[in-house]
Amino acid sequence: MRPPMHSRSPLAPAAFPALPEIAGVTRRVARARYKEWDRCDLSYVELAPGTTVAGVFTRNVCCSSEVELGREQVQGGSARALVVNAGNSNAFTGYRGREAVEAIMAQVAEHLGCSAREVFVSSTGVIGVPLPSDKARAGVEAALTAEPCSWEALAETIGTTDTFAKGAASSAVVGDRTVQVAGVVKGSGMIAPDMATMLGYIFTDAAVAPALLQDMLARATGATFNSITVDSDTSTSDTVLLFATGKANNPELQSWDDAGADALYAAIHAVARELAHLVVRDGEGASKxxxxxxxxxxxxxxxxxxxxxxxxxxxxxxxxxxxxxxxxxxxxxxxxxxxxxxxxxxxxxxxxxxxxxxxxxxxxxxxxxxxxxxxxxxxxxxxxxxxxxxxxxxxxxxxxxxxxxxxxxxxx
Amino acid sequence: MRPPMHSRSPLAPAAFPALPEIAGVTRRVARARYKEWDRCDLSYVELAPGTTVAGVFTRNVCCSSEVELGREQVQGGSARALVVNAGNSNAFTGYRGREAVEAIMAQVAEHLGCSAREVFVSSTGVIGVPLPSDKARAGVEAALTAEPCSWEALAETIGTTDTFAKGAASSAVVGDRTVQVAGVVKGSGMIAPDMATMLGYIFTDAAVAPALLQDMLARATGATFNSITVDSDTSTSDTVLLFATGKANNPELQSWDDAGADALYAAIHAVARELAHLVVRDGEGASKxxxxxxxxxxxxxxxxxxxxxxxxxxxxxxxxxxxxxxxxxxxxxxxxxxxxxxxxxxxxxxxxxxxxxxxxxxxxxxxxxxxxxxxxxxxxxxxxxxxxxxxxxxxxxxxxxxxxxxxxxxxx
Structure with missing residues (x-):
C-alpha cells in the first residue's frame, strides 16, 4: 500500500529552475506502469553520437545489477542513451535482475544502432522483485517514439517519493565557446519497502575526453554528493552519471591544463553542489x-x-x-x-x-x-x-x- | 526546564530484582541538589580495605575530567569509595571541573584515611557547568553519615532520566566459596541538554588481583556494554567499574588458570550482559x-x-x-x-x-x-x-x- 502523497518539503525552492537546452540531448518519458500508478515512470534520454560519459556509484557492496553494469560500461567512455526506471529498483534480484537490464540495453541498442554498452540503465523503487521485462519492453518502446519533453518532466519522472522535481544549471566559457551544464536528480524520499536511492544525471554540450570527464566528476562528487547525508544510510543503487555530447564544438578537453577545463569543472561542481543540496532539502521529514x-x-x-x-x-x-x-x-x-x-x-x-x-x-x-x-x-x-x-x-x-x-x- | 517525567518503558521488567548483599560494600545516598529537584542525587559506596578495581571508559576523546582521572586511578588497582553525582556531568568544564572532582576525592579520602586515588568519582547530567563544589561538599558530607540504603535506592539515585531502576546479580563457586556478583547501571535516558551517559558499577566479594580483574572486565565488556547501541552516539562520560572486595576469603585469583576464575568471569559476564540489556530496554522511546x-x-x-x-x-x-x-x-x-x-x-x-x-x-x-x-x-x-x-x-x-x-x- 502506498502512503498518502507527502506534501512538498518546506525547504523546496519556489519553482523548478529554467534549464538550458543541451545540444545532443533529447529527453522522452513514458508509462511502464511498474507500480499501480498513473504517471510516467520510465525516462529515456537519447545522446548524440560521440557523447562521452563518466560515472560514480554507491560503495554499498550489495549493489544492484544496474550499478554493476554501469561500472563496467563507464570504462568504455562512450554513451548513446540513458534509461531510468522508477518504481522498481531491481536490487537483490540475482541473475534475473541482470537479464532484465541487459534486455533493455539490447532493445535500445538495436533502435539506435549502437553498442549495448553505450546504453546506461538505472532503476529505483521496490527491491527484491526482478524488473518485469514485459513492462520494461513496452515502456521503452513507447518512450523511443514519444514526443521530447521538458527537463522538469524528466526530473519528475525519475522521482519516486520526492516531494518536488530537482534540477540545476550553469555554464562556462571553454575556448571561444560558451558551454552549458544542466542536471537533474532524484533524492532521499524513501518509502517502505523502497530504498533511498539517489540518482543524478548531469549533461553538458562540451567536448571532453572520457578520462578527464571521469576525473572531473570524481573530484566534484567529493565535496557535493559525497558530502551530504540524510540518515547515514547508503542505498544499493546510488548513481551519478555525467554525459558530454561535444555539440558545443570546442576543441576536445583532454587535460586539466587545457584552456577552459577549470571553468567547465567549476560549472559541473556548481551543478553537482546545487543538486546535492536539493536532495537534502527533500530529506524525509526535513524542516531545517x-x-x-x-x-x-x-x-x-x-x-x-x-x-x-x-x-x-x-x-x-x-x-x-x-x-x-x-x-x-x-x-x-x-x-x-x-x-x-x-x-x-x-x-x-x-x-x-x-x-x-x-x-x-x-x-x-x-x-x-x-x-x-x-x-x-x-x-x-x-x-x-x-x-x-x-x-x-x-x-x-x-x-x-x-x-x-x-x-x-x-x-x- | 525539565520535561514532564517520562513514563516507565514498556520494555522494563516487572520489578527491581532481589540483589544479594556483597560483604565489604556499603551504600549510602544523599541530596546534593545539583538540580531543582527533591530527590537523592549523590551516591556514595564505601568499599572495604583491600578492594581491587577495574574500569573501562568511553572512547570519546572529549571525555570528562572524571573519565580522565578514573583512567589514571584504575592503574593503581585499589579502591575504597565510589561517588556518583547525578544532574551535572561536569563535562566540558576545563580545569574547574577537574578541581571539583579532586575536591570530592580529597574530602572522602580524609574521611576514610585512604589515598585520594582510591576514591572514584562519576558524574552525569548537564554539561558545560562545573560541578558546584559547595553542593558537592555538603552532599558528600551528608552521604558519609547517612544510613546504609538498598541496592534499588542506589540504582535510583545514580539515574537521571531513566524510567526504571536497573540491577542484576549472579554468583559463582570459587574454590570452596560461593562468591556474589551484583551490579547497577544507569542508562540511555538523555534530555536536552544532558548527555546520554551510561554508568555501570559491578561489585563482587571475590578476591581478585587487579590485573586479572581488569582483564575480566575488558573481556566481558566487548560482548555486553560494547555490543549495545541506542542511537550510535557515544557519551563523553561512559564508565563501567568493577570492584572486588575480597571478603569471600577465597584464595586471591591471580590468573585465568586459577580454579574458579572461569566461573567468576561467567558470573561477571552474566551481570554485565543483563545490565547492558536493561540499558537498551530503557532506550529513549523504545517500544521493541x-x-x-x-x-x-x-x-x-x-x-x-x-x-x-x-x-x-x-x-x-x-x-x-x-x-x-x-x-x-x-x-x-x-x-x-x-x-x-x-x-x-x-x-x-x-x-x-x-x-x-x-x-x-x-x-x-x-x-x-x-x-x-x-x-x-x-x-x-x-x-x-x-x-x-x-x-x-x-x-x-x-x-x-x-x-x-x-x-x-x-x-x-
Missing part, C-alpha cells in the same frame, strides 16, 4: 537545512569525518529540530568521530555565534542571537578543532517526527 | 528490544561491525518500529558496513524465519509468521553472510516518535 563546517582539523579527510559524525548524530539532528542550542551534543559528536581532537582546544558555533571556545562555554554567552539563528530554516553549525589547517563542509537536514512517520508508520 | 545476530562473516570483528551497521541504521530501526518485514533495509545496512559481503550469498531472517537466501527472496515466502514475530516486543534479526565462521550479536531498540519527542520537543 543544516550546513556543518569543520575547521582546524589535522587534514581535510579528518575534518570530513568529524563533520559527518556531527551531521549523522541523531542527537545533534533532533536538537536542531527542537531549535535547541545544544552545543554539548556537538562536542559529543566531535569526540566520537575517532579523529584527532583536543577537548580543551575545541570551539563550537551556531551561525556566526561562538558558544564555546578552548573547551569552555564562552564568557558572557548570550543565547538570544543563537536562538534566533536556530529558528531559521538554514542552520549553520561550526566546529574548530584548533589543531591544523584541515577543513570540510557537509550538509544534512534535521531529524523530525516526519522522518519517523514516513519510515515507520506505513507498512509494506 | 532488538537482537541482531550476524553469522558467516570473515571474522568476529567483521561480524560485529556488520551487526552494528544494522543496529544503527535508522531505516532498519524505523521499519521494526513499524512492524514492517523490510529485509531490503537489512541488505542495505549489510552492504554499507564496509565489510566483506557477497550479495549473492547473503541470507536474512526475522525471528527464525528466513526471508531471503542466496541474494534472493526465498521461494514461497510466507509473510504471516514474520509479521507475527514483528508484532512482539522482542525482535530478532539475523544476517548470514555465507563467507566464514565470524559471528557477533548486538542489541538495540527501535526508533520511534518517542525518541524524537524526548530529544527534540523539549528545549533547554
Amino acid at each position: 537545512f543544516i550546513e556543518v563546517q569543520v575547521t582546524g582539523a589535522v587534514s581535510d579527510d579528518s575534518a570530513r569525518r568529524v563533520a559527518l559524525a556531527i551531521a549523522n548524530s541523531p542527537l545533534v539532528k533532533t536538537a536542531i529540530a527542537g531549535e535547541d542550542a545544544n552545543w554539548g551534543r556537538v562536542v559529543m559528536a566531535v569526540g566520537k568521530a575517532g579523529e584527532p581532537a583536543d577537548r580543551d582546544r575545541l570551539a563550537i558555533r551556531f551561525g556566526d555565534h561562538w558558544v564555546a571556545k578552548d573547551g569552555l562555554p564562552v564568557d558572557g554567552y548570550d543565547e538570544a542571537p543563537v536562538a534566533a539563528h536556530l529558528k531559521g530554516q538554514d542552520i549553520r553549525v561550526g566546529a574548530d578543532l584548533g589543531l591544523g589547517e584541515g577543513r570540510a563542509t557537509v550538509w544534512t537536514c534535521d531529524l523530525t517526527h516526519g522522518y519517523i512517520s514516513i519510515n515507520a508508520d506505513y507498512r509494506s | 528490544f532488538i537482537e541482531v545476530q550476524v553469522t558467516g562473516a570473515v571474522s568476529d570483528d567483521s561480524a560485529r561491525r556488520v551487526a552494528l551497521a544494522i543496529a544503527n541504521s535508522p531505516l532498519v530501526k524505523t521499519a521494526i518500529a513499524g512492524e514492517d518485514a523490510n529485509w531490503g533495509r537489512v541488505v542495505m545496512a549489510v552492504g554499507k558496513a564496509g565489510e566483506p559481503a557477497d550479495r549473492d550469498r547473503l541470507a536474512i531472517r526475522f525471528g527464525d524465519h528466513w526471508v531471503a537466501k542466496d541474494g534472493l527472496p526465498v521461494d514461497g515466502y510466507d509473510e504471516a509468521p514474520v509479521a507475527a514475530h514483528l508484532k512482539g516486543q522482542d525482535i530478532r534479526v539475523g544476517a548470514d553472510l555465507g563467507l566464514g565462521e565470524g559471528r557477533a550479536t548486538v542489541w538495540t531498540c527501535d526508533l520511534t516518535h518517542g525518541y524524537i519527542s524526548i530529544n527534540a520537543d523539549y528545549r533547554s
Whole structure:
C-alpha cells in the first residue's frame, strides 16, 4: 500500500529552475506502469553520437545489477542513451535482475544502432522483485517514439517519493565557446519497502575526453554528493552519471591544463553542489537545512569525518529540530568521530555565534542571537578543532517526527 | 526546564530484582541538589580495605575530567569509595571541573584515611557547568553519615532520566566459596541538554588481583556494554567499574588458570550482559528490544561491525518500529558496513524465519509468521553472510516518535 502523497518539503525552492537546452540531448518519458500508478515512470534520454560519459556509484557492496553494469560500461567512455526506471529498483534480484537490464540495453541498442554498452540503465523503487521485462519492453518502446519533453518532466519522472522535481544549471566559457551544464536528480524520499536511492544525471554540450570527464566528476562528487547525508544510510543503487555530447564544438578537453577545463569543472561542481543540496532539502521529514563546517582539523579527510559524525548524530539532528542550542551534543559528536581532537582546544558555533571556545562555554554567552539563528530554516553549525589547517563542509537536514512517520508508520 | 517525567518503558521488567548483599560494600545516598529537584542525587559506596578495581571508559576523546582521572586511578588497582553525582556531568568544564572532582576525592579520602586515588568519582547530567563544589561538599558530607540504603535506592539515585531502576546479580563457586556478583547501571535516558551517559558499577566479594580483574572486565565488556547501541552516539562520560572486595576469603585469583576464575568471569559476564540489556530496554522511546545476530562473516570483528551497521541504521530501526518485514533495509545496512559481503550469498531472517537466501527472496515466502514475530516486543534479526565462521550479536531498540519527542520537543 502506498502512503498518502507527502506534501512538498518546506525547504523546496519556489519553482523548478529554467534549464538550458543541451545540444545532443533529447529527453522522452513514458508509462511502464511498474507500480499501480498513473504517471510516467520510465525516462529515456537519447545522446548524440560521440557523447562521452563518466560515472560514480554507491560503495554499498550489495549493489544492484544496474550499478554493476554501469561500472563496467563507464570504462568504455562512450554513451548513446540513458534509461531510468522508477518504481522498481531491481536490487537483490540475482541473475534475473541482470537479464532484465541487459534486455533493455539490447532493445535500445538495436533502435539506435549502437553498442549495448553505450546504453546506461538505472532503476529505483521496490527491491527484491526482478524488473518485469514485459513492462520494461513496452515502456521503452513507447518512450523511443514519444514526443521530447521538458527537463522538469524528466526530473519528475525519475522521482519516486520526492516531494518536488530537482534540477540545476550553469555554464562556462571553454575556448571561444560558451558551454552549458544542466542536471537533474532524484533524492532521499524513501518509502517502505523502497530504498533511498539517489540518482543524478548531469549533461553538458562540451567536448571532453572520457578520462578527464571521469576525473572531473570524481573530484566534484567529493565535496557535493559525497558530502551530504540524510540518515547515514547508503542505498544499493546510488548513481551519478555525467554525459558530454561535444555539440558545443570546442576543441576536445583532454587535460586539466587545457584552456577552459577549470571553468567547465567549476560549472559541473556548481551543478553537482546545487543538486546535492536539493536532495537534502527533500530529506524525509526535513524542516531545517543544516550546513556543518569543520575547521582546524589535522587534514581535510579528518575534518570530513568529524563533520559527518556531527551531521549523522541523531542527537545533534533532533536538537536542531527542537531549535535547541545544544552545543554539548556537538562536542559529543566531535569526540566520537575517532579523529584527532583536543577537548580543551575545541570551539563550537551556531551561525556566526561562538558558544564555546578552548573547551569552555564562552564568557558572557548570550543565547538570544543563537536562538534566533536556530529558528531559521538554514542552520549553520561550526566546529574548530584548533589543531591544523584541515577543513570540510557537509550538509544534512534535521531529524523530525516526519522522518519517523514516513519510515515507520506505513507498512509494506 | 525539565520535561514532564517520562513514563516507565514498556520494555522494563516487572520489578527491581532481589540483589544479594556483597560483604565489604556499603551504600549510602544523599541530596546534593545539583538540580531543582527533591530527590537523592549523590551516591556514595564505601568499599572495604583491600578492594581491587577495574574500569573501562568511553572512547570519546572529549571525555570528562572524571573519565580522565578514573583512567589514571584504575592503574593503581585499589579502591575504597565510589561517588556518583547525578544532574551535572561536569563535562566540558576545563580545569574547574577537574578541581571539583579532586575536591570530592580529597574530602572522602580524609574521611576514610585512604589515598585520594582510591576514591572514584562519576558524574552525569548537564554539561558545560562545573560541578558546584559547595553542593558537592555538603552532599558528600551528608552521604558519609547517612544510613546504609538498598541496592534499588542506589540504582535510583545514580539515574537521571531513566524510567526504571536497573540491577542484576549472579554468583559463582570459587574454590570452596560461593562468591556474589551484583551490579547497577544507569542508562540511555538523555534530555536536552544532558548527555546520554551510561554508568555501570559491578561489585563482587571475590578476591581478585587487579590485573586479572581488569582483564575480566575488558573481556566481558566487548560482548555486553560494547555490543549495545541506542542511537550510535557515544557519551563523553561512559564508565563501567568493577570492584572486588575480597571478603569471600577465597584464595586471591591471580590468573585465568586459577580454579574458579572461569566461573567468576561467567558470573561477571552474566551481570554485565543483563545490565547492558536493561540499558537498551530503557532506550529513549523504545517500544521493541532488538537482537541482531550476524553469522558467516570473515571474522568476529567483521561480524560485529556488520551487526552494528544494522543496529544503527535508522531505516532498519524505523521499519521494526513499524512492524514492517523490510529485509531490503537489512541488505542495505549489510552492504554499507564496509565489510566483506557477497550479495549473492547473503541470507536474512526475522525471528527464525528466513526471508531471503542466496541474494534472493526465498521461494514461497510466507509473510504471516514474520509479521507475527514483528508484532512482539522482542525482535530478532539475523544476517548470514555465507563467507566464514565470524559471528557477533548486538542489541538495540527501535526508533520511534518517542525518541524524537524526548530529544527534540523539549528545549533547554
